[in-house]
Amino acid sequence: MQNKTPEKIQELFNHIAPHYDQNNDIISFFTHRFIKKNVIETLPELPANARILDLCTGTGDIAALLKNKYENVTGVDFCEGMLKVAHRKHKKINFIQADCLNLPFEDESFDLVTISFGLRNTENYDKALSEISRVLKHGGIFVHLDFGDAHKYADTVFHNVVKFIAELQGDDSYVYLLQSKHEFPSVEQLVELFSRHGLKYETRRDYLMGIISAQYCVKS
Numbered sequence: 001m002q003n004k005t006p007e008k009i010q011e012l013f014n015h016i017a018p019h020y021d022q023n024n025d026i027i028s029f030f031t032h033r034f035i036k037k038n039v040i041e042t043l044p045e046l047p048a049n050a051r052i053l054d055l056c057t058g059t060g061d062i063a064a065l066l067k068n069k070y071e072n073v074t075g076v077d078f079c080e081g082m083l084k085v086a087h088r089k090h091k092k093i094n095f096i097q098a099d100c101l102n103l104p105f106e107d108e109s110f111d112l113v114t115i116s117f118g119l120r121n122t123e124n125y126d127k128a129l130s131e132i133s134r135v136l137k138h139g140g141i142f143v144h145l146d147f148g149d150a151h152k153y154a155d156t157v158f159h160n161v162v163k164f165i166a167e168l169q170g171d172d173s174y175v176y177l178l179q180s181k182h183e184f185p186s187v188e189q190l191v192e193l194f195s196r197h198g199l200k201y202e203t204r205r206d207y208l209m210g211i212i213s214a215q216y217c218v219k220s
């Protein structure tokens with residue numbers, strides 16, 4: 001995809017950071033909150049001292065849900081604007097500004113790595129996944145959440161809703177959202193990609209007629 005350089009992505013998210021949460025509520029009719037909660041609630045139970053990493057953490061939604069259950073949660077994002085909001089909302093979480101294509105952590109340091117609506121925005125899926133696999137312990141869990149293989153009807157409705165809101169707000173970031181969604185691999189292709197990085201697919205949960213999908217993997 002054109003213009004998916006780190007600089008462009010940082011510029012985009014710095015621009016939308018102050019409205020990011022509100023925009024998510026609008027385009028998803030608040031459902032993203034329940035979906036994220038459900039994804040975390042349905043995770044297998046981990047030891048209380050598990051080390052957890054939420055990549056592309058944005059304003060920290062997933063990191064905060066994890067922090068309700070576990071003490072040791074780190075959120076990583078390379079966008080200062082998004083992290084500023086995250087810090088303001090979740091004072092007890094350890095947020096680090098870093099690129100998930102080059103993570104500042106030792107090999108096999110985490111029991112769980114999550115990435116929600118993030119991989120799609122990275123410049124190089126292979127590099128991101130190789131970093132995820134590197135920092136995950138053997139037997140550790142990887143959870144990926146993003147757009148999935150939507151039912152055709154649901155996809156058309158979603159597309160039209162986003163286009164309508166984009167026109168109403170005159171915001172170009174929605175054009176990027178639809179384009180990146182369109183170009184994102186199918187769940188089947190993603191799972192194949194994960195497996196090439198030693199992340200063995202276990203199960204998936206689909207939401208909103210497949211518009212959103214979560215895949216759960218284990219590092220083999």
Ligand SMILES: C[S@@+](CC[C@H](N)C(=O)[O-])C[C@H]1O[C@@H](n2cnc3c(N)ncnc32)[C@H](O)[C@@H]1O
Nearest residue numbers: 013056057058077078079082099100116117121
């Ligand atoms: C759509 S937001 C998702 C935020 C949050 N995870 C959620 O589910 O609402 C995507 C985030 O990925 C971050 N991001 C994209 N590429 C990144 C990279 N290479 N390294 C770190 N963060 C990245 C962006 O800065 C942005 O905050």
